[in-house]
Amino acid sequence: QITLKESGPTLVKPTQTLTLTCTFSGFSLSTSGVGVGWIRQPPGKALEWLALIYWNDDKRYSPSLKSRLTITKDTSKNQVVLTMTNMDPVDTATYYCAHRLEMATNVPFDYWGQGTLVTVSS
Amino acid sequence: QSVLTQPPSVSEAPRQRVTISCSGSSSNIGNNAVNWYQQLPGKAPKLLIYYDDLLPSGVSDRFSGSKSGTSASLAISGLQSEDEADYYCAAWDDSLNGLVFGGGTKLTVL
Numbered sequence: 267q268i269t270l271k272e273s274g275p276t277l278v279k280p281t282q283t284l285t286l287t288c289t290f291s292g293f294s295l296s297t298s299g300v301g302v303g304w305i306r307q308p309p310g311k312a313l314e315w316l317a318l319i320y321w322n323d324d325k326r327y328s329p330s331l332k333s334r335l336t337i338t339k340d341t342s343k344n345q346v347v348l349t350m351t352n353m354d355p356v357d358t359a360t361y362y363c364a365h366r367l368e369m370a371t372n373v374p375f376d377y378w379g380q381g382t383l384v385t386v387s388s
Numbered sequence: 389q390s391v392l393t394q395p396p397s398v399s400e401a402p403r404q405r406v407t408i409s410c411s412g413s414s415s416n417i418g419n420n421a422v423n424w425y426q427q428l429p430g431k432a433p434k435l436l437i438y439y440d441d442l443l444p445s446g447v448s449d450r451f452s453g454s455k456s457g458t459s460a461s462l463a464i465s466g467l468q469s470e471d472e473a474d475y476y477c478a479a480w481d482d483s484l485n486g487l488v489f490g491g492g493t494k495l496t497v498l
Contacts, residue, residue: 303487305433305489312390312476312489312490312491312492313425313433313476313478313489313492314489315478315486315487315488315489318487326485326486327486328486329484329485329486362432362433371420371480371487372420372421372423372439372479372480374423374435374438374439374478375423375425375433375435376435376438376444378432378433378434379432380432381432
């Protein structure tokens with residue numbers, strides 16, 4: 267059974283760096299093809315893809331946010347970490363991590379975490 | 389403004405059929421598979437349709453997907469109150485080199 271859970275601060279100040287952790291079980295990020303992604307959703311708005319990391323450490327980022335994002339993995343801990351620099355109130359959103367079975371671009375996110383709401387405010 | 393265009397809302401009566409459209413371009417839907425997600429109120433998204441028209445295990449066959457050219461559609465037949473949710477399409481965009489989502493469609497079962 268695959269599960270994912272996001273953790274991190276619920277409140278960050280503008281200009282600060284956000285660090286979110288996705289802790290998962292039921293699969294390994296050392297298995298060929300497997301990936302974990304981050305997606306966010308501002309309150310009342312649409313989903314927005316942020317980043318992906320694969321078993322082989324291949325990383326992909328949203329072009330519009332690439333300069334602010336870093337995604338890393340700790341295979342031994344079954345964790346994926348997303349950092350986002352220079353946070354702004356417009357970054358207030360629920361942040362989700364999700365599992366991807368294969369590396370191909372068409373592969374869906376088949377399992378999602380419950381999400382964590384991050385508010386950016388001074 | 390989302391790269392993939394969906395109607396903001398649709399509504400239909402119980403037991404009827406509704407379709408939700410997702411319009412894109414040759415760099416996304418025209419060249420890549422479409423996946424659909426259902427997001428119930430206050431919940432995380434759930435995979436509903438993948439690779440244009442395939443149902444994950446456990447998803448009701450009242451849901452179906454299709455694609456033609458640069459547009460895709462999600463159809464829900466035999467509408468039930470529990471189908472009230474937001475629905476999102478998604479596809480990889482070769483030009484942007486990233487995953488794009490539609491703006492979401494809120495389904496109301498009258």
